[in-house]
Amino acid sequence: MEETKEKVSIRRAMSVHIRALKELYHLSPRYFQISTISALFSATFPYVTVFFSARILAELATLRRTEVLWKWVVIGVLCTGILGILKAILEQRKYTLDQDLTLRKDHLFTQKMFSMDYADMDKQQTHDLRAQIRQNENWAGFGFLKIQNFYTEFLENSIGILSGIALTVELFTSPVPASAGVFTVLNHPIFVVVLAALMILVSLLAGSLSSKAFAYWGQQSDEATMGNRFLDHFCFTGIARNRRMDMRMYHQQRLMDAYSERSVVFGVNGVFAKLAKGRMGLCSGLSVGVTVLLTGCIYVFTCLKAWCGAFDVGSVTQYIGASTALANNVYEMTSLLGELKTHTIYMEKVLAFLDIPNSMYQGSLTTEKRSDRQYEVEFKDVSFRYPGSEHWALRHISMKFKIGKRLAIVGENGSGKTTFIKLLCRLYDPQEGEILLNGINIRKYNYRDYMAIFSVVFQDFQLISQSLGSNVAGNRNYDREKVRKALIDAGFEERLNAMPNGLDTLLYKDFGEDGVDVSGGEAQKIAIARALYKDAPFIILDEPTAALDPIAEAEIYAKFNEISGDRTAIYISHRLSSCKFCDEIAVFQDGTVVQKGRHEQLLSDTDGKYAQLWNAQAQYYTNE
Ligand code: ADP
Helix, strand or coil: CHHHHCCCCHHHHHHHHHHHHHHHHHHCHHHHHHHHHHHHHHHHHHHHHHHHHHHHHHHHHCCCCHHHHHHHHHHHHHHHHHHHHHHHHHHHHHHHHHHHHHHHHHHHHHHHHHHCCHHHHHCHHHHHHHHHHHHHHHHHCCCHHHHHHHHHHHHHHHHHHHHHHHHHHHHHHCCCCHHHHHHHHHHCHHHHHHHHHHHHHHHHHHHHHHHHHHHHHHHCHHHHHHHHHHHHHHHHHHHCHHHHHHHHHCCHHHHHHHHHHHCCCCCCCCHHHHHHHCHHHHHHHHHHHHHHHHHHHHHHHHHHHHHCCCCCHHHHHHHHHHHHHHHHHHHHHHHHHHHHHHHHHHHHHHHHHHCCCCHHHHCCECCCCCCCCCCCEEEEEEEECCCCCCCCCEEEEEEECCCCCEEEEEECCCCCHHHHHHHHCCCCCCCEEEEEECCEEHHHECHHHHHCCEEEECCCCCCCCCEHHHHHHCCCCCCHHHHHHHHHHCCCHHHHHHCCCHHHCEECCCCCCCCECCCHHHHHHHHHHHHHHHCCCEEEEECHHHHCCHHHHHHHHHHHHHHCCCCEEEEECCCHHHHCCCCEEEEEECCEEEEEECHHHHHHCCCCHHHHHHHHHHHHHCCC
8 A cells, every 4th residue: 555655744643643632532531531640650660669679779788777678668568569559450440441432432433424424424435444444453453542552652651751760860970989990980971971872862763663663564554454354254254144045055165265265464474474574573673682782781881880889789770770661661652653653644544534524414494393294395407416426317307295195206227216215315415406395405404304304114224133112213212102003004013913022022133042033024014114103294115125025015005005194105116006096106217207197197198108117017917
């Protein structure tokens, strides 16, 4: 992926990560409060241990006063004990909040998906972007998860550096006594400057080598994404419920196995293994190597000064412990800055997803709640093409819905019937013309208010693995009598009575063996009940034939007609006989309405599209 090799400035990296941090902070301020206190304890803990050990050792090596030794032991044990206990408690709390934050973050993505304009939600690019974000999380923990780590590491390293400096200062300022002769040269400021510079330079070098190794890792996102797709597809797709029969019948597992054997991305000969043996491994090795070298220099300098009498043996422990920890913290901080740069491109993808605008939600007019259902919708010279398509799916459509009447929409596949419904329900906005509700452009209405006036049973409706009642009501708390009535009206009474748990019956088996699988026709009835429960002024039924046999379909249409009551009802069907009792029939062809009228009227035009469709289908109906 070319973009992963792109140079990122530290300024850009910082601004992206600060923004990401703010987003996460909004999700769980508590997590960050606990995290901050926990980082404070974690970062100071090692230095506290070093400090007390140094005091005890110093006393042991010099005056060996019992009361002083006792004092240091008791205070040391108390301090480290209390700090250790607090640190453990805080880490537990942080762990729980961390899990909670991960859930909240996932919820944020889901919410975003549902709040963006439907057209954007439906775009392949949006799905690709979401898939990439998920892949990056899965293979390297890139994305919001990293921000949590970065934040903790940044705090711990900053506190670590400050504490390290505080405990190391005396290493440089304690002079070697004059009795050390030639070694008094160690008091020369040049030593202080050289050692301090060496500590900083080597830590920076080690840090940048480590972040270079990390960057190699980051550059393999293409391969990793592919590897994850393979893994996901070949390990999980095969066991999906809707594939099980084909898998068994046609031994598709053999094809899957062959592919998974070839997928070597994460295998011992994969790209990551090769990098680990090569450049990436070398950088990591060098990074550790130079750090060891630095530690060696610190040891020599400290021991030499102690040997010459600059300080006692206890201080040796303190200075060595503190200065190596300090160097380690500088190293970690440098690696962190490098990682931030590598991670920027991945984080930008997450922010780009969250920044997808939701322009449909801009309207502010409320639709007045009318008990008389007098909602008049009109299409005025509407044309529409799907985003990214050159082809007009609808062209110059003008139509007014007659309140409380039955409208049938017929036409061949691909003639624009479903698209027309999608525009009516404002899943998409037209590029030309306008749609009016009671004379006002629907863009001016509050989006949710406008959506609320439609109940639709889509062709590819979906139920979810929850109770039957919740599916119908779209809510966990619902009016049981109203749900029961909707199910009975939709023709589901017999099946409902046969269910021992009634409305509490769990649909499908995803969450338990006691779940019930329903047939296509039964699912259709539940979907219709759901539309009835919503009790909207418009009720729309989009070609329910996929799941139904002709008799069941005719039954549903007859029933639907009856239960639609005073609502404005729209049927889409390619079975013309189901629509002949409608008040009006609109015939679609290539995205335009070519005929409009009642059944007999349309049929009398023997050259018209309707007559042509009717005659083509007549053979099915002669026996009905
Ligand atoms: P019908 O419901 O009459 O079968 P549709 O409204 O589904 O027809 O489709 C009308 C036209 O729009 C067809 O040419 C179809 O290929 C195209 N189309 C439908 N959905 C999409 C989409 N999501 N993206 C691009 N083109 C689409």
